Amino acid sequence: MATADLAxxxxxxxxxxxxxxxxDFSINxxxxxxxxxxxxNSVLLKSIFGMGVPVSGKNLFPSNIAGQPTWFIIRAxxxxxxxRKRESEILVALNPDTVAADILELPAGGVVIHExxxxxxxxxxxxxxxxxxxxxxxxxxxxxxxxxKLVKNxxxxxxxxxxxxxxxxxxxxGLRRQFAKKxxxxxxxxxxxKAGFDYxxxxxxxxxxYFIEHLDETRGKIVVDGNAAAGxxxxxxxxxxxxxxPITPSTSVIEATADLLKKFRLTxxxxxxxxxxxAEDELAAIGMVLGAGWAGARSMTxxxxxxxxxxxxxxxxxxxxxxPGVIVNVQRTGPSTGMxxxxxxSDLLSAAFLSHGxxxxxxxxxxxVKECFELTYAAxxxxxxxxxxxxxxxxxxxxxxxxxxxxxxxxTKPLDRGKILFAEDLERLGGFARYRxxxxxxxxxxxxxGTRHPKASYFTRGSGHNDKAFYTEKPxxxxxxxxxxxxxxxxxxxxxxxxxVVKNGTSxxxxxxxxxxxxxxxxSLDQIRKEHGxxxxxxxxxxxxxxxxxxxxxxxxERVYVVEQNRDAQxxxxxxxxxxxxxxxxxxSILYYxxxxxxxxxxxxxxxxxxxx
Amino acid sequence: MxxxxxxxxxxxxxxxxxxxxxxxxTLCAGCGHNAISERIVEAMFEMGVEPERVMKMSGIGCxxxxxxxxxxxxHSFNGVHGRMPAIASGAILxxxxxxxxxxxxxxxxxxIGMGQFVHLLRRNLPMIYIIENNGVYGLTxxxxxxxxxxxxxxxxxxxxxxxxxxxCALAIxxxxxxxxxxxxxxxxxxxAMLKAAIAHKGTVLLDVISPCVTFNDHEGSTKSYxxxxxxxxxxxxxxxxxxxxxxxVDYDSGEVYEVEMHDGSNMKLRKLLEDYDPTxxxxxxxxxxxxxxxxxxxxxxxxxxxxxxxxxxxxNVVDQPLGSLPEALTKPPKSALDGLMASxx
Numbered sequence: 001m002a003t004a005d006l007a008x009x010x011x012x013x014x015x016x017x018x019x020x021x022x023x024d025f026s027i028n029x030x031x032x033x034x035x036x037x038x039x040x041n042s043v044l045l046k047s048i049f050g051m052g053v054p055v056s057g058k059n060l061f062p063s064n065i066a067g068q069p070t071w072f073i074i075r076a077x078x079x080x081x082x083x084r085k086r087e088s089e090i091l092v093a094l095n096p097d098t099v100a101a102d103i104l105e106l107p108a109g110g111v112v113i114h115e116x117x118x119x120x121x122x123x124x125x126x127x128x129x130x131x132x133x134x135x136x137x138x139x140x141x142x143x144x145x146x147x148x149k150l151v152k153n154x155x156x157x158x159x160x161x162x163x164x165x166x167x168x169x170x171x172x173x174g175l176r177r178q179f180a181k182k183x184x185x186x187x188x189x190x191x192x193x194k195a196g197f198d199y200x201x202x203x204x205x206x207x208x209x210y211f212i213e214h215l216d217e218t219r220g221k222i223v224v225d226g227n228a229a230a231g232x233x234x235x236x237x238x239x240x241x242x243x244x245x246p247i248t249p250s251t252s253v254i255e256a257t258a259d260l261l262k263k264f265r266l267t268x269x270x271x272x273x274x275x276x277x278x279a280e281d282e283l284a285a286i287g288m289v290l291g292a293g294w295a296g297a298r299s300m301t302x303x304x305x306x307x308x309x310x311x312x313x314x315x316x317x318x319x320x321x322x323x324p325g326v327i328v329n330v331q332r333t334g335p336s337t338g339m340x341x342x343x344x345x346s347d348l349l350s351a352a353f354l355s356h357g358x359x360x361x362x363x364x365x366x367x368x369v370k371e372c373f374e375l376t377y378a379a380x381x382x383x384x385x386x387x388x389x390x391x392x393x394x395x396x397x398x399x400x401x402x403x404x405x406x407x408x409x410x411x412t413k414p415l416d417r418g419k420i421l422f423a424e425d426l427e428r429l430g431g432f433a434r435y436r437x438x439x440x441x442x443x444x445x446x447x448x449x450g451t452r453h454p455k456a457s458y459f460t461r462g463s464g465h466n467d468k469a470f471y472t473e474k475p476x477x478x479x480x481x482x483x484x485x486x487x488x489x490x491x492x493x494x495x496x497x498x499x500x501v502v503k504n505g506t507s508x509x510x511x512x513x514x515x516x517x518x519x520x521x522x523x524s525l526d527q528i529r530k531e532h533g534x535x536x537x538x539x540x541x542x543x544x545x546x547x548x549x550x551x552x553x554x555x556x557x558e559r560v561y562v563v564e565q566n567r568d569a570q571x572x573x574x575x576x577x578x579x580x581x582x583x584x585x586x587x588x589s590i591l592y593y594x595x596x597x598x599x600x601x602x603x604x605x606x607x608x609x610x611x612x613x
Numbered sequence: 614m615x616x617x618x619x620x621x622x623x624x625x626x627x628x629x630x631x632x633x634x635x636x637x638x639t640l641c642a643g644c645g646h647n648a649i650s651e652r653i654v655e656a657m658f659e660m661g662v663e664p665e666r667v668m669k670m671s672g673i674g675c676x677x678x679x680x681x682x683x684x685x686x687x688h689s690f691n692g693v694h695g696r697m698p699a700i701a702s703g704a705i706l707x708x709x710x711x712x713x714x715x716x717x718x719x720x721x722x723x724x725i726g727m728g729q730f731v732h733l734l735r736r737n738l739p740m741i742y743i744i745e746n747n748g749v750y751g752l753t754x755x756x757x758x759x760x761x762x763x764x765x766x767x768x769x770x771x772x773x774x775x776x777x778x779x780x781c782a783l784a785i786x787x788x789x790x791x792x793x794x795x796x797x798x799x800x801x802x803x804x805a806m807l808k809a810a811i812a813h814k815g816t817v818l819l820d821v822i823s824p825c826v827t828f829n830d831h832e833g834s835t836k837s838y839x840x841x842x843x844x845x846x847x848x849x850x851x852x853x854x855x856x857x858x859x860x861x862v863d864y865d866s867g868e869v870y871e872v873e874m875h876d877g878s879n880m881k882l883r884k885l886l887e888d889y890d891p892t893x894x895x896x897x898x899x900x901x902x903x904x905x906x907x908x909x910x911x912x913x914x915x916x917x918x919x920x921x922x923x924x925x926x927x928x929n930v931v932d933q934p935l936g937s938l939p940e941a942l943t944k945p946p947k948s949a950l951d952g953l954m955a956s957x958x
Binding site: 240 | 664685690691696698699706924931943
């Protein structure tokens with residue numbers, strides 16, 4: 001990979017120590033964007049998965065339709081580590097423009113599988129080279145010139161499978177899944193994979209130490225990306241109105257949602273129990289979400305940083321007028337346009353306080369694809385219970401990459417539609433005050449437009465209002481509503497998903513992380529234990545406002561490292577606002593924000609420096 | 614002699630007009646917007662619309678305050694500046710069984726809200742969109758809006774030099790299916806137009822010239838009562854017969870354009886402009902452009918299309934409001950998730 005912040009791990013002249021490396025390495029497939037390598041990458045990943053070996057895939061792609069370099073990193077890990085690893089041991093060099101730089105980043109003893117016509121033999125003496133005539137093999141099995149570009153990718157899958165000793169049968173069943181209903185496409189692709197497999201068997205002599213061997217670590221597991229999982233969460237939460245504007249990397253949340261809605265949410269007569277509307281911009285998207293939420297729909301939008309910035313004014317309205325809505329933000333690298341196809345966790349503060357004026361919004365922080373499903377689902381219940389916009393902050397790494405996961409559990413509890421008064425309630429009560437705290441949880445009761453009762457209506461407004469929803473400019477009435485809204489945050493603290501205490505032993509040192517940082521941190525904590533003999537504690541935050549247990553965790557430790565993927569220590573800052581003053585001095589930050597997913601080594605090294613180890 | 618209180622007049626669903634009234638207005642005495650609110654009350658009353666089945670939507674500005682001054686029994690949403698179309702769209706998607714009336718102003722629509730306005734028109738969502746058009750920003754004390762005419766003069770003497778946006782021409786071009794202009798001072802025309810609007814299915818755009826007595830009713834203004842009285846040129850005279858009424862209106866054939874409305878009502882447009890055909894888009898836009906060049910303010914129903922599907926039709930949604938569907942219809946069963954999980958294994 002031609003990315004500057006990756007370590008150059010090679011030592012000239014050595015080809016490793018000859019030890020066999022099984023189920024513990026990364027493969028970097030370097031291609032050109034738009035060459036159709038995605039399904040080949042996916043088949044290779046699923047083939048390793050099919051061998052029972054834990055695997056993860058990361059697509060490091062440019063903001064470009066076609067022609068720019070792209071890398072797909074597949075990590076096989078017998079220990080189940082799925083975070084990005086700094087170096088890849090195996091390079092599949094299909095992009096002549098980046099091959100020189102890509103080769104430089106291989107560790108000693110690394111492997112290069114490359115087009116035969118690229119003469120790379122002299123580049124480095126400490127690597128294993130496997131030249132393959134991809135173009136010739138492709139031409140021999142595919143007569144249609146325009147398909148060759150796509151088929152060529154599948155040839156590399158076959159070559160890699162043979163070199164790593166992946167069963168061809170496993171590749172075949174992976175392909176069958178990929179092209180489930182398209183026999184012709186399957187035939188063509190399997191033909192290509194087999195041609196690559198056979199070529200390698202006949203012509204390449206295995207010299208490198210890397211092998212995939214059968215394990216039993218993926219049985220019962222699924223492979224899915226976080227955006228598809230979030231879409232499932234929305235559909236199983238009964239979303240009825242989806243309004244959105246396309247933006248990378250969130251678009252596939254809506255695509256997945258729309259596909260599933262068409263699959264599961266048509267009546268026997270073919271009528272839709274949902275509406276999906278592509279809005280003119282993100283301002284309109286969130287406006288529609290709030291309009292729909294106000295009128296009783298479970299409504300959602302999905303966006304990324306720039307879109308969320310545009311939603312600021314409306315989010316303030318949703319907060320103040322107390323209207324439910326779900327906003328999934330798949331974070332990318334900011335500020336401004338930033339790096340649209342790179343990942344970051346840098347929208348936390350802006351999500352938590354989006355809008356002018358005093359506002360605070362619940363923010364849910366999924367740390368796995370399973371939680372993308374569960375927390376998106378939970379966001380709908382929470383939004384209607386609290387009558388407020390709720391954010392789900394995912395990120396590009398979680399959202400657009402393939403992750404291994406336990407299957408998702410069906411949510412058996414009924415949907416929580418929150419506090420709604422119907423005509424018969426109004427008849428019994430004789431009326432209601434929309435913004436009055438009658439239950440002590442700072443949440444009022446609402447009615448929906450269309451409720452057939454003379455006392456059902458109220459006037460929703462973003463201007464100053466009292467507990468009856470009447471216009472006011474009286475300081476007392478204004479403050480009463482604002483103080484209740486502040487108390488509502490306390491209700492949110494109790495209702496939002498609790499943090500996961502991964503480990504809380506007797507260590508003086510604690511770690512706090514959230515979202516996709518979890519994968520790298522878990523691996524880093526193993527490194528810290530192995531390399532420094534230190535057992536440390538770890539709590540993973542899953543929501544803002546923070547639960548009491550977050551406070552307890554900080555209080556129980558001398559030093560707390562907050563690990564996150566942004567420059568300004570946004571989670572640490574948010575914690576400092578919430579913690580008692582004497583607790584805030586315990587926090588220190590480990591930050592990475594270069595746009596690639598954070599890796600374990602970065603955390604371990606920074607920790608060692610900060611601890612003086 | 615004992616006096617008996619007169620029985621209040623009720624409409625065909627048995628409600629007195631009192632049930633359609635709103636709160637006390639806080640707008641200036643004489644403001645055109647108040648007259649429009651009164652016509653809305655009358656139109657809804659006369660059409661027998663159930664107040665609880667109406668959603669009132671607005672943005673920000675003097676005009677957008679007015680939903681508080683009519684139909685207090687209807688749900689209302691006063692949103693953010695220029696963004697009423699999005700909120701209304703979302704609300705209609707959630708409950709398309711309601712009658713939705715949006716009130717906006719010329720600033721709220723033609724400046725800050727232009728982006729959302731044009732996309733609302735494209736979708737032909739079923740709603741009545743009223744622009745209370747006075748050519749100035751009232752709450753910020755009298756700046757020109759984007760509908761102010763070239764040469765129109767502010768009280769301070771500033772003359773507008775930028776061309777006005779004709780929201781009616783835009784609406785016709787972009788897909789609204791009922792487009793008209795009226796004047797807050799023309800009770801008869803406005804009432805008939807509002808009643809026809811209620812009967813229509815699709816986006817209705819009514820641009821109602823509504824003089825601002827405080828900032829734009831002086832000599833030199835083209836949105837003043839005096840200017841409108843002198844320059845108002847109706848292109849047709851509206852007669853409206855609701856579906857539940859049994860009235861015969863006789864006109865000479867050839868001089869009337871009859872429109873069968875979605876709910877079975879009948880709108881008769883007596884032609885004042887020779888051979889004006891309100892279903893001819895291109896002619897409607899040309900007529901508006903020509904009249905603008907002559908400093909005439911055309912009023913009347915410019916365009917109508919009762920056939921075009923609404924966005925709700927295109928979405929093919931169930932008849933019940935999406936917002937109140939039971940869980941059984943919205944939460945897929947466990948077997949659905951199990952199937953998905955199996956496909957991902």
